[in-house]
Amino acid sequence: MALRQTIAIIGASEQYGAALAKALSAGPYRLLLMDPSGNGLAQLQKAIACEVPQADVEQLTCCREASWEADLILFALPFSERNHLINQMQEVVTRKTVVFILEQPQENALNILKQQLPYSGIITIAMYLPASAADSERLGFSDPEARNTATKLLQNIRFNEIIQSVNQ
Amino acid sequence: MFDLFFTHINQKVNLSEAEQQEVKTFFAPKKLRKRQYLLQEGEPCKYLVFVEKGVLRSYNVDSKGVEHIIHFAMEGWWMGDIYSFLSGDPSGYNIDAIEDAELLMITLDGFEQMMVKVPRMERYFRILFQNNIISKERRLISSISYTAEEKYLRLVESSPELLQRIPLNLVASYLGITPETLSRIRKKLTQKK
Helix, strand or coil: CCCEEEEEECCCCCCHHHHHHHHHCCCCCEEEEEECCCCHHHHHHHHHHHHHHCEEECCCHHHHHHHHHCEEEECCCCCHHHHHHHHHHHHHCCCCCEEEEEECCCCCCCHHHHHHHHEEEEEEECCCCCCCCCCCHHHHEEHHHHHHHHHHHHHCCCCHHHHHHHHH | HHHHHHHHHCCCCCCCEEEEEEEEHEEEEEECCCCCECCCCCCCCCEEEEEECEEEEEEEEEECEEEEEEEEECCEEEEECCHHHHHCECEEEEEEECCCCEEEEEEEHHHHHHHHHHHHHHHHHHHHHHHHHHHHHHHHHHHCCCCCHHHHHHHHCHHHHHHHHCCCHHHHHCCCCCCHHHHHHHHHHHHHC
16 A cells, blocks of 8 residues: 555635545545635535545644645635735645645746745646646746656646536 | 754754754654554655654564564654665655654755755764664664563663553564563563562
């Protein structure tokens, strides 16, 4: 049995957060679902359990706790809501990879995030681009290690399907 | 989160506040739940970890499926398969949590960079590795020369807290004896008192 990577999804009730949670639930991951609103997480967990009975999924109420336990953090909330949550998680995401889902174009997003989390690997994923966009257009990386992490993650997720499912 | 870590380090080398801030940037804080794995046999050991809270064990499993515990690590101790960590080769060990744990983890790249940026950490690890060699030699001598009772008494003397926290079947595995033998030894020692 391979080692399970733990992924915290912050904003798991958001459209992309939920779609990514479902896509990742079949992979070799332990998922920690967190959303500041607390809405819809039980429903999402139930939906995942129906689709993937062997999925390892749990709900957490605290962003810091979820990020502390995780190896990788997927931030699926709107970019404008990041500041206070970054303050909460900053200390526990050192030397971890934090993936930011961008629903809208954000000027200079990668550099802003690198300044806010200087000791973490940062990946940005531009979900607003059409499903046909190449990964090289869609993804931004802070360093080569973050690029490797993203590449491995992408092997287990089909972005086109996620984007299409959210836009349906 | 780093309280015990720096207390431990500062017992061996004195780090300035600036050096402590620098060292912090190389470690990933991680929580591990009871029974979760940090490393599984056949995977390379990517991290050397410091235990801030909880207890970890490293063990291997023989061809008959019997677990042999190599080490325990509780608060203030380090854990990892150092051979696999340094060489990148697959590990022959499993490491998991016996209690919920809070860890500080460093990769080999981070480890090397930290030594360059904070040379005092090189002295710290030199002392740590020296102590590790001594402790491994003692454990080897204990396993080949001591009786089961002597092994148990040495553990009582050196790590009384471990015995309070670890199930007896795991203690027996660590000592290389059966749980029944350990139980007999404990009963005999209680009767002697």
